[in-house]
Structure formats: C-alpha cells, structure tokens
Amino acid sequence: MLAGSVLELDHACPDTDIGNLMPVPFTARVASGDCIMIECRRSVQASAFSDFCSGMIPLSAGAVRFMGLDWSELGSRQMDALRGRIGRVALSGYWPEQLGVQISIMMRGLHHTTRSIDDISAEALRLAIRFGLPGLPIDPPYRLDRMDLIRAACVRAFLGSPGLVLIEDFFTAANPVLLPPLLHSIEEIRQHGSAVLWFVSNASSHDDYRLIRNGLWHLSDDGLVTG
Amino acid sequence: MTGAQIPSPEQGRNISAPPDAPSAGSATLYGNIWLSIRRFLATLGRHTRSLLHFTLVMMGAGWGVVRESCRKDTWRRTVRYEFRRTLSDVAGRGLLSALVTGVLAGIAVVSQAIYWLGLAGMEEMTGSVLVTVVVREITPILVGILMLGRNGMLTFTALGLQTTEGQTRAMIAEGLDPFLLIVVPRTLAYTVASFTLGIFCSVAALLTGYIISRVTGVVSHSLLSFLYDVVTAMTPADYLLIPLKFVVEGFFVGLGCTVGGLTVTPEDTIQTMMPRGFGRGMLFVMAVSVLFSLSF
Numbered sequence: 001m002l003a004g005s006v007l008e009l010d011h012a013c014p015d016t017d018i019g020n021l022m023p024v025p026f027t028a029r030v031a032s033g034d035c036i037m038i039e040c041r042r043s044v045q046a047s048a049f050s051d052f053c054s055g056m057i058p059l060s061a062g063a064v065r066f067m068g069l070d071w072s073e074l075g076s077r078q079m080d081a082l083r084g085r086i087g088r089v090a091l092s093g094y095w096p097e098q099l100g101v102q103i104s105i106m107m108r109g110l111h112h113t114t115r116s117i118d119d120i121s122a123e124a125l126r127l128a129i130r131f132g133l134p135g136l137p138i139d140p141p142y143r144l145d146r147m148d149l150i151r152a153a154c155v156r157a158f159l160g161s162p163g164l165v166l167i168e169d170f171f172t173a174a175n176p177v178l179l180p181p182l183l184h185s186i187e188e189i190r191q192h193g194s195a196v197l198w199f200v201s202n203a204s205s206h207d208d209y210r211l212i213r214n215g216l217w218h219l220s221d222d223g224l225v226t227g
Numbered sequence: 228m229t230g231a232q233i234p235s236p237e238q239g240r241n242i243s244a245p246p247d248a249p250s251a252g253s254a255t256l257y258g259n260i261w262l263s264i265r266r267f268l269a270t271l272g273r274h275t276r277s278l279l280h281f282t283l284v285m286m287g288a289g290w291g292v293v294r295e296s297c298r299k300d301t302w303r304r305t306v307r308y309e310f311r312r313t314l315s316d317v318a319g320r321g322l323l324s325a326l327v328t329g330v331l332a333g334i335a336v337v338s339q340a341i342y343w344l345g346l347a348g349m350e351e352m353t354g355s356v357l358v359t360v361v362v363r364e365i366t367p368i369l370v371g372i373l374m375l376g377r378n379g380m381l382t383f384t385a386l387g388l389q390t391t392e393g394q395t396r397a398m399i400a401e402g403l404d405p406f407l408l409i410v411v412p413r414t415l416a417y418t419v420a421s422f423t424l425g426i427f428c429s430v431a432a433l434l435t436g437y438i439i440s441r442v443t444g445v446v447s448h449s450l451l452s453f454l455y456d457v458v459t460a461m462t463p464a465d466y467l468l469i470p471l472k473f474v475v476e477g478f479f480v481g482l483g484c485t486v487g488g489l490t491v492t493p494e495d496t497i498q499t500m501m502p503r504g505f506g507r508g509m510l511f512v513m514a515v516s517v518l519f520s521l522s523f
Binding site: 107 | 312385394397399401403404407408
C-alpha cells in the first residue's frame with residue numbers, strides 16, 4: 001500500500017458474471033484528500049464501480065484495498081465496519097419504509113460508532129440545513145419527494161466524516177441547487193483527509209469545477225482510463 | 228501422450244440408448260422414453276434440491292441466530308432498537324387479537340369439552356383434557372397462525388420487495404448486515420412474542436371456557452377449583468414443554484419470514500412471494516406442533 005492512499009485498485013479484475021463491469025484489470029489509486037471526477041455514460045456502471053470499490057464484487061485476480069485493507073482478506077464484520085467508512089450518494093439507497101428518514105440517515109453512525117445520538121443528530125441536522133432541508137425529515141421515505149430524498153442521501157453520505165464518498169447519482173451533480181452545498185461538503189471532508197469519487201455523465205459540463213477536482217477518469221466498457 | 232478418445236455425438240446417443248435395441252426405429256423410441264425419464268428425474272431432482280436448499284438455509288440461519296445472539300457485540304443500539312420495535316409490533320399490537328382468539332377457542336373447545344366430559348361422568352379428567360387439547364395442542368397452532376397472518380406475511384413481503392428493489396444490497400453497501408440488523412432481532416422478537424401471546428391466549432381460552440360452562444350450569448365448582456384441576460393435570464414436563472413449543476414455533480415463524488423475504492429472486496413478484504410465504508409459514512407452524520406432539 002502506498003502512503004496516504006485511501007483506495008487502491010491493484011490489477012483488480014471483477015468476476016465475469018457479476019456486476020456491470022467488464023472483466024478487465026483495473027489499476028488506480030485515490031490518495032487522501034483527492035477529488036476524482038469519473039465520467040461514465042451509464043448510471044448502472046457507476047453503481048457497479050462503487051460496489052467494486054466497496055468490496056461487494058468478487059475478483060478473479062488482483063486486489064482492491066480501502067484504507068490499506070484488502071477486502072478479500074477481511075471477515076464479514078470487518079467488511080461491514082469498513083463499509084461504514086464509505087458514504088454513498090445514490091437515489092436507490094437503503095430507505096426502509098417502516099422507519100423515519102432521520103433514522104435511515106443516522107443508521108450508519110448509530111450502528112458502527114459509539115457516538116451519542118445527540119451528537120450524531122446535531123451533525124445530521126447541520127448537514128440537513130446545509131443541503132436545503134428545513135430539518136431532519138422524520139416522515140417515512142414515501143412521503144418525501146425525489147429532491148428531498150436526494151438531499152437526505154447527501155446528508156447521509158457526508159455524515160460522520162467518511163473516509164471515502166462516492167457520488168454515484170448523476171442528478172445530484174447536475175442539479176444547480178445542490179451543487180453549492182455539495183462542493184462545500186466535499187471541501188470540508190477533503191480537509192479531513194477523505195477522498196471523493198464523483199461520477200458524472202458528461203465531464204465537459206462540469207468544467208467549472210476543474211479547480212476542485214484533481215483527476216478526471218473515464219469509465220467505459222473497456223475499463224478505466226486514468227490520468 | 229495419448230488422450231482419451233472424445234466420443235462423437237453418435238456415440239453419445241448410443242450410450243444413452245438401451246443396449247439391446249433391436250432396430251433403428253425401436254432405438255429412437257427407447258431413446259425418447261429414456262430421455263423423458265431422465266428429464267423427469269432431472270426435474271424431480273431440481274425440485275427436491277430447491278426444497279432442501281431452503282431447509283438447509285433455515286438450519287444454517289437458525290444456528291446463526293442462536294450463535295450471534297450470544298455475542299455481546301451483536302447487541303448494538305440499532306439491533307436493540309429493531310428488537311424492541313418488532314416486539315412491540317408483534318406482541319403489543321397482537322395482544323388483543325390473541326385474547327379474542329383465546330376467547331373464541333374457549334367458547335368453541337373448552338365449553339364443549341367440559342360438557343361432554345360431564346355427560347360421560349368423567350369430570351375429574353377435565354383439567355387433564357384441557358391441558359392436553361387447549362394449552363398443549365390448539366393454542367400454539369392458533370398463536371402461530373395469528374403471528375404468521377398479522378406480522379409474518381407482512382415481514383416476508385416487505386423484505387421480499389426490499390430485496391427485489393435492490394434495497395438489501397444498498398443496505399450492505401452502507402455496512403449494515405441484513406442478518407444482524409433484521410434476521411437476528413426480528414426472529415428473537417417473534418420468539419418472545421410467541422411465548423407472551425401463547426400464555427395470554429391459553430389463559431383467555433381457559434377462563435372463557437370456565438365462564439361459559441358456569442353460566443350454562445355444566446360446572447358448579449369455583450374458578451380456583453377449576454384452575455387447581457388444570458394445574459394438577461399438568462406434569463412437570465409440561466411446564467417445560469408447553470413454553471418451549473411456543474418459543475420454538477415463534478422462532479421458526481420469525482426466521483422463516485425474514486430469511487424467506489431476504490432470499491427471494493429478482494424474478495419474484497408479490498403474487499409469487501405471498502403464497503410461498505404463507506405456505507412455508509403454515510408448514511413451520513404445523514411441523515413444530517406435530518413434532519412436539521409425537522416426541523413428547
């Protein structure tokens with residue numbers, strides 16, 4: 001593992017039959033504080049690559065390391081704990097209908113840490129207000145409109161200073177209302193040494209944020225083009 | 228190196244055919260019959276394997292729940308919250324239904340049992356028959372069906388839809404283990420709730436039976452005397468086996484519904500999930516009841 005590396009793909013080749021990624025070797029490195037924009041055409045590919053980085057896709061060769069730990073060498077509890085350090089902005093996230101959205105937002109922090117509930121809810125409230133919500137939504141997810149659910153997904157992803165944030169929902173990055181709080185949150189967690197992988201459908205439409213990102217990759221059926 | 232000779236398609240066909248086929252036409256006929264038998268056996272085997280698959284999953288998951296529940300780090304606040312929420316839902320909201328079921332069972336069974344035993348001049352066996360029929364046999368089945376219908380089917384369907392919509396995978400991506408966060412607390416909550424509802428249902432059935440019989444004049448002795456008959460009719464083993472039956476039944480209803488919901492395939496719809504969930508749930512309820520009755 002290289003020093004300061006958050007995520008490392010070391011000739012990692014996804015299993016042929018699983019996921020929407022081609023079974024080609026992926027080699028890349030995301031350093032602490034990096035913000036990498038990944039251009040990919042299909043949202044399912046972004047989700048599959050996020051799963052790949054989260055150790056959810058079996059490999060036929062190579063290794064995927066997150067925070068220096070190889071996913072394939074970890075037990076299930078260790079993998080869960082490590083995934084608790086990854087924030088994901090995905091519209092099709094885990095929103096159980098029997099729970100209020102505020103519980104789903106705080107679930108990861110409540111499950112993986114011993115932080116007090118007051119502490120977690122105070123941070124969640126601060127992020128919720130930043131992303132344009134009037135407070136922490138206590139309604140079940142089916143009572144929230146799409147925009148508010150995306151805001152809630154952003155709050156959940158950035159809650160608890162995760163080591164890596166994966167913004168896999170194209171709509172989030174393309175929405176002018178969400179961009180300022182999103183950039184604010186990205187800058188904030190980068191200062192703490194976290195990294196961000198930001199998936200976009202068209203990188204040229206995000207040229208304004210060239211200064212923020214420090215890498216542009218292209219994810220296609222042929223694999224990942226870095227640099 | 229000489230490799231093994233690769234059989235041609237023709238040779239392959241001959242191997243499948245019976246050895247003493249008299250002519251080409253007969254060989255084709257025998258070949259077709261043989262092929263049909265093989266297909267039938269393959270279908271039968273596939274079906275048997277799929278049935279066994281769920282049984283094996285249940286056995287493994289059951290052991291997993293017992294083992295995980297003994298680990299201290301399992302009982303995190305999220306798991307405790309889910310346990311409390313499910314227990315409140317199943318036992319708290321199901322209490323009235325259990326009492327009503329017990330009252331109806333009391334009217335239907337207890338009053339009839341007391342009446343017919345009185346007619347046969349076997350009043351002294353009232354307690355023994357009531358314990359055997361109502362508390363040991365009927366109430367566990369009624370409580371099992373009640374939990375399955377009120378909560379189990381809802382759990383099965385909700386988890387099934389959650390799985391087909393990809394939410395279970397999203398849950399894993401958050402580092403939240405569905406087994407730890409859903410299967411363990413809900414199965415244990417069903418187990419505790421089954422015992423609670425079973426005891427309330429039994430008491431309601433016995434009391435209603437006594438009241439009905441007293442009002443109709445079939446029995447004349449006091450409530451305490453009636454309860455004394457019931458208590459003395461119970462063997463020491465009954466004090467262990469009756470609660471154990473409630474507990475095991477609740478455990479399997481909870482486990483079957485949660486594991487069943489999480490193991491649906493992407494092809495499943497609500498039309499395929501619900502009959503399967505109900506069928507399996509009923510099977511667990513009846514199997515536990517019959518196995519306990521035969522064993523003890």
